[in-house]
Structures are given as C-alpha cells and as structure tokens.
Amino acid sequence: xxxIDRIAHTSRWSRxxxxxxxxxxxxGLAVCLAGPAPFSGVLAFAAACALALxxxxxxxxxxxxxLALPLGFLAASLPMLMISVGFAPGVTVSWRPDQAxxxxxxxxxxxxxxxxxxxxxLTTPAHAMIPQLRRIGVPAFxxxxxxxxxxxxxxxxxxxxxxxxxxxxxxxxxxxxRAVHSLGELxxxxxxxxxxxxxxxxxxxxxxxxxxxxxxxxxxxxxxxxxxxALIAAGLLLLLACGFAAERLIHV
Amino acid sequence: xxEPILEARGLSYDxxxxxxxxxxxDLTVAxxxxxxILGPNGAGKTTLLLHLNGxxxxxxGEVRLDGAAAGYTRAALRAWRAAVGLVLQEAxxxxxxxxxxxxxxxxxxxxxxxxxxxxxxxxxxxAAMRLSHVVERPTHMLSFGQKKxxxxxxxxxxxxxxxxLDEPTAGLDPSGERHLLYAxxxxxxxxxxxVFSTHxxxxxxxxxxxxxxxxxxxxxxxxxxxxxxxxxxxLKPLGLAPPLIxxxxxxxxxxxxxxxxxxDRAALLARLNGEEAR
Ligand SMILES: Nc1ncnc2c1ncn2[C@@H]1O[C@H](COP(=O)(O)OP(=O)(O)OP(=O)(O)O)[C@@H](O)[C@H]1O
Ligand SMILES: [Mg+2]
Numbered sequence: 001x002x003x004i005d006r007i008a009h010t011s012r013w014s015r016x017x018x019x020x021x022x023x024x025x026x027x028g029l030a031v032c033l034a035g036p037a038p039f040s041g042v043l044a045f046a047a048a049c050a051l052a053l054x055x056x057x058x059x060x061x062x063x064x065x066x067l068a069l070p071l072g073f074l075a076a077s078l079p080m081l082m083i084s085v086g087f088a089p090g091v092t093v094s095w096r097p098d099q100a101x102x103x104x105x106x107x108x109x110x111x112x113x114x115x116x117x118x119x120x121x122l123t124t125p126a127h128a129m130i131p132q133l134r135r136i137g138v139p140a141f142x143x144x145x146x147x148x149x150x151x152x153x154x155x156x157x158x159x160x161x162x163x164x165x166x167x168x169x170x171x172x173x174x175x176x177x178r179a180v181h182s183l184g185e186l187x188x189x190x191x192x193x194x195x196x197x198x199x200x201x202x203x204x205x206x207x208x209x210x211x212x213x214x215x216x217x218x219x220x221x222x223x224x225x226x227x228x229x230a231l232i233a234a235g236l237l238l239l240l241a242c243g244f245a246a247e248r249l250i251h252v
Numbered sequence: 253x254x255e256p257i258l259e260a261r262g263l264s265y266d267x268x269x270x271x272x273x274x275x276x277x278d279l280t281v282a283x284x285x286x287x288x289i290l291g292p293n294g295a296g297k298t299t300l301l302l303h304l305n306g307x308x309x310x311x312x313g314e315v316r317l318d319g320a321a322a323g324y325t326r327a328a329l330r331a332w333r334a335a336v337g338l339v340l341q342e343a344x345x346x347x348x349x350x351x352x353x354x355x356x357x358x359x360x361x362x363x364x365x366x367x368x369x370x371x372x373x374x375x376x377x378x379a380a381m382r383l384s385h386v387v388e389r390p391t392h393m394l395s396f397g398q399k400k401x402x403x404x405x406x407x408x409x410x411x412x413x414x415x416x417l418d419e420p421t422a423g424l425d426p427s428g429e430r431h432l433l434y435a436x437x438x439x440x441x442x443x444x445x446x447v448f449s450t451h452x453x454x455x456x457x458x459x460x461x462x463x464x465x466x467x468x469x470x471x472x473x474x475x476x477x478x479x480x481x482x483x484x485x486x487l488k489p490l491g492l493a494p495p496l497i498x499x500x501x502x503x504x505x506x507x508x509x510x511x512x513x514x515x516d517r518a519a520l521l522a523r524l525n526g527e528e529a530r
Binding site for chain 2: 005006009015125126127128147148150151154155158197200201203204205206207208209210211214215216217219
C-alpha cells in the first residue's frame with residue numbers, strides 16, 4: 001500500500017490529466033475483455049507493460065511486484081480448470097488436457113486486465129482518482145468518506161507501526177505466544193486510539209466550520225486535451241483490431 | 253492596551269468524571285497583540301483554548317467576542333469560528349485530506365466562498381505559510397513541521413481575526429520552529445491577533461507581547477511580557493525563573509534599569525558584541 005502510493009505520487013505520469021489515464025487504462029481493460037480470448041489478452045498485457053516501463057517509466061520491480069500477487073494466485077488455481085470431477089455412479093476425478101486452451105485464455109485475459117489496472121493505480125494518486133467517482137454518479141458523502149479513509153490509512157499505519165516498535169523494544173514479540181498476545185493488545189489499543197483520534201479530528205474540523213460535509217476543491221488537473229483523448233481511443237481500437245487480426249492469422 | 257477582541261469571564265469547566273480543569277478563570281485577549289498562555293503540563297491550557305472557539309461550553313462563566321457574550325447556537329458558532337481560528341497541537345488531528353490543496357480549501361468552502369475565491373484563499377495561505385515547495389506532495393509524505401504549517405494554513409485561509417494555537421512549537425526542530433515563527437510574524441504584521449499556549453518561558457519571552465500565567469485551572473496573573481516574565485517573585489512558586497536571555501542582559505555592565513531587554517539570541521549577541529566594541 002505504501003509502496004503503491006509512493007510510486008503513484010512520484011511517477012512520471014502522476015501529473016497527467018486523470019481523465020486521460022482513466023480512458024487509457026479502463027479502455028485497455030475493455031479491449032482485453034472484449035477482444036478474442038488469448039490474443040487480445042497477450043497483446044493488452046504487452047501493451048500495458050510497454051507503456052508502464054517505457055512511457056511512464058515505472059520501476060520494473062514495483063510494477064511486476066504489483067502484478068505478481070494476483071497473477072500468482074491465478075496461476076496456482078489454473079490446474080483446477082483442467083480437472084473434471086464426476087459424481088455418477090461413484091466419484092471420478094479426471095485430468096482434461098483438452099481444457100488447456102480455456103485455462104490459457106482465462107490466464108491471458110486476467111493478466112492483461114491486471115496489468116492495465118496496475119498501470120492505473122501506479123500512476124494515479126487516490127485523491128486524484130476518487131473525486132472522479134462523482135462524475136459517474138457516486139454520492140458526495142461516499143466520495144468524502146473514501147477520501148477521509150485514504151488519509152486515515154496512513155495515520156493509523158503510522159500509529160500501528162509505532163505501537164509495534166514500542167512493544168518490540170520491550171521484547172513483546174520475542175516468541176510466538178508472546179507475539180500473538182502483544183498483537184491482540186496492540187489491536188485493542190489501536191481501536192481505543194482510533195476513537196479518541198476521531199473525536200479530536202471532529203474538533204479540528206469543527207474549528208474550520210465542519211457541519212457534516214467535507215467539501216474540497218477539485219484537484220487542479222491539467223485539462224485533458226481532446227487531441228490526446230482521440231489518440232488514446234485510436235490506439236485502443238488499433239489494439240483491438242490487432243487482436244482480431246492475430247486470431248485470423250493464427251487460426252488459418 | 254487596545255480594546256479586547258476576546259475575553260473569558262469566570263470560566264469554569266469540569267471534564268466528565270468530575271475532573272476540574274478550569275475554575276473561575278479570567279482572560280483578556282487584546283486586538284492585534286500576541287498573547288502567550290504560559291503554564292505547566294495539565295494546567296488546563298488546552299481546555300481553555302477549546303473554550304475560545306466554542307468547542308467546549310463552560311459550566312459557569314462566559315466567553316465574550318468583540319464585547320458581546322458569545323452564543324452556542326449553530327449560527328453563532330459559525331460566526332464565532334469564522335472570527336476565531338483554532339489550531340490543534342497535533343496536526344494529524346486536523347488534516348483529513350491526502351492533498352494539501354484540498355485540505356486547505358475546506359475552511360474557505362465552509363465559509364460559503366465560491367470555488368474561485370476559495371482557490372485564491374488557498375494560494376494565499378500556501379504563500380503565507382511558505383508551503384509552495386511541498387503542495388504537490390500528499391500530506392502523508394510531509395515532515396512534522398510541514399504538516400503543522402499545512403494545518404495552520406487551513407485556518408489562515410479562512411482569514412480569522414484571531415488565531416489560537418495550542419503549543420505551536422512542540423516537537424519542532426530549530427529550523428522548523430524558525431520557519432513557523434517567520435510565517436506567524438507575517439500574519440501578526442498583517443494585523444492578526446495571535447494566542448498561543450506554551451510551557452516554554454524562553455519562547456514566550458521571545459514571542460509574546462502579553463502573557464497570562466496559568467496554574468491549576470486559573471490565570472494567576474496577566475500582563476505585558478515584561479511585567480510577568482521579569483518578576484522572579486511571581487514566577488518562583490510555579491517553579492519558573494525569568495528567561496535566561498533577559499537575565500544575562502540585565503547583568504551586563506552598562507545596563508540601565510528599565511531599558512528594553514533583548515528578546516532573543518540574536519538581539520542578545522548583538523548587545524554583547526556592542527559591549528565589546530565599545
Ligand atoms: N478528555 C479529557 N477527559 C478528562 N480529563 C481531561 C481530558 N482532557 C484533559 N483532562 C484533564 O484536565 C486537566 C487540564 O488538561 P489540559 O489538557 O487542558 O492541560 P494542558 O495545560 O493543556 O496540559 P499539557 O501541557 O500537558 O498539554 C488535566 O488534569 C487533564 O488530566
Ligand atoms: Mg495541552
């Protein structure tokens with residue numbers, strides 16, 4: 001979470017208009033899901049990686065690190081798709097190599113989709129992305145809560161880390177049983193602290209006229225250029241077309 | 253003294269559980285001046301400051317704003333908080349947004365300003381608190397001192413006549429403190445009345461025009477910084493002694509009783525060098 005956030009704020013694309021990044025990445029995701037199965041997935045994955053590494057200059061380790069976890073889970077569950085279980089008359093388990101293309105198609109799609117999402121979250125800070133939700137009709141109070149939660153994650157992570165180090169300094173984490181016990185106490189202490197903190201934050205916000213809403217100015221996004229949006233759309237269509245072309249060529 | 257902008261008369265307050273925090277306290281904040289509320293830990297400084305913007309409501313006594321008793325209706329509180337800004341000790345208690353600009357815009361928007369006006373106020377507050385080099389960073393990537401200045405900027409953007417700060421320099425290193433004090437000096441020069449709590453007598457001496465000496469829920473004495481902080485007999489029962497810089501300057505050869513004393517290190521050093529040159 002911290003790493004993702006840090007990169008989102010410091011990457012070369014951080015200050016690009018959010019609208020452009022949303023169109024590009026959600027568009028890439030759509031191409032990957034709408035195009036012919038394995039081809040579009042592979043192409044979309046390659047395109048997202050190329051953009052992430054060459055254009056946005058994301059650190060490769062971080063980018064693939066973000067991909068590794070979901071894709072690792074997916075890869076681990078693929079063999080399940082190639083096993084078929086029958087229940088009549090007894091229980092039979094059979095290996096179905098003919099299911100391999102289905103599994104491959106699924107994996108390619110998921111990999112492509114994950115790569116586009118990774119590109120989005122690693123280039124767009126949450127506080128720039130969340131207000132965009134207003135545009136698609138998410139109610140203001142939900143957006144406000146999300147922004148507040150995003151900020152509080154870091155406040156509490158800091159408190160939790162400090163509490164953990166304070167316990168460790170007094171050997172609270174030496175040995176398994178003591179560690180479990182200490183973590184329980186830390187959780188209880190954090191809850192109490194969260195409550196006091198919430199009360200104090202209410203005081204702080206009330207001093208600035210808080211009466212239930214959290215109005216803020218929208219981020220000064222660089223305005224999205226129509227030409228660039230058109231270029232992005234064209235690129236996405238090209239990617240989709242390549243998917244269909246690849247399907248043709250390889251099937252023939 | 254100029255006319256009072258904010259006063260507390262006979263203020264008493266108990267926390268739930270019967271802990272008496274304020275007992276019959278009087279305080280006067282003069283317009284355009286810097287008032288230090290000086291007292292030890294647990295004396296009730298924070299509790300008092302929370303009364304000065306209507307966050308806490310006294311059990312007895314009243315707070316007077318511009319000569320009239322302050323009310324606690326929604327509308328009265330709104331006007332009160334537009335006039336008196338409160339900066340809490342812990343910046344994290346005040347910052348709710350990960351974006352510096354968004355956070356600072358909150359107060360101005362609550363005042364009912366248009367987006368355009370709010371934007372202007374935000375830029376103005378960022379310049380006033382010398383934050384322009386960090387505005388692009390998210391709040392959680394700022395230093396303690398920078399977060400503190402963002403928290404103050406959130407109040408400055410509302411342009412209150414009085415800014416109340418709870419232990420503004422607590423936890424700041426010398427450079428963080430200097431940055432903060434320069435920014436506060438600008439605000440003061442522009443006419444803002446400043447009230448701050450502290451337990452640091454040297455800081456109070458360097459910074460305050462007036463001092464209220466605080467002990468066990470009461471203001472023992474209020475007066476100009478010279479009247480209070482140079483009175484060793486008054487300070488002694490509180491375990492305090494006059495500020496070191498004033499003590500040294502008073503002992504310099506050639507000091508004429510009643511002449512103004514240096515308030516900070518630089519002024520003292522200048523005086524010492526002047527002595528040597530002579
Ligand atoms: N939320 C609370 N509930 C109960 N008692 C409290 C609460 N906050 C403060 N007190 C008590 O009220 C008294 C005054 O506290 P206050 O925080 O106003 O002191 P302070 O002068 O600001 O101290 P410090 O220099 O430590 O910040 C103390 O005895 C304290 O224990
Ligand atoms: Mg306090």
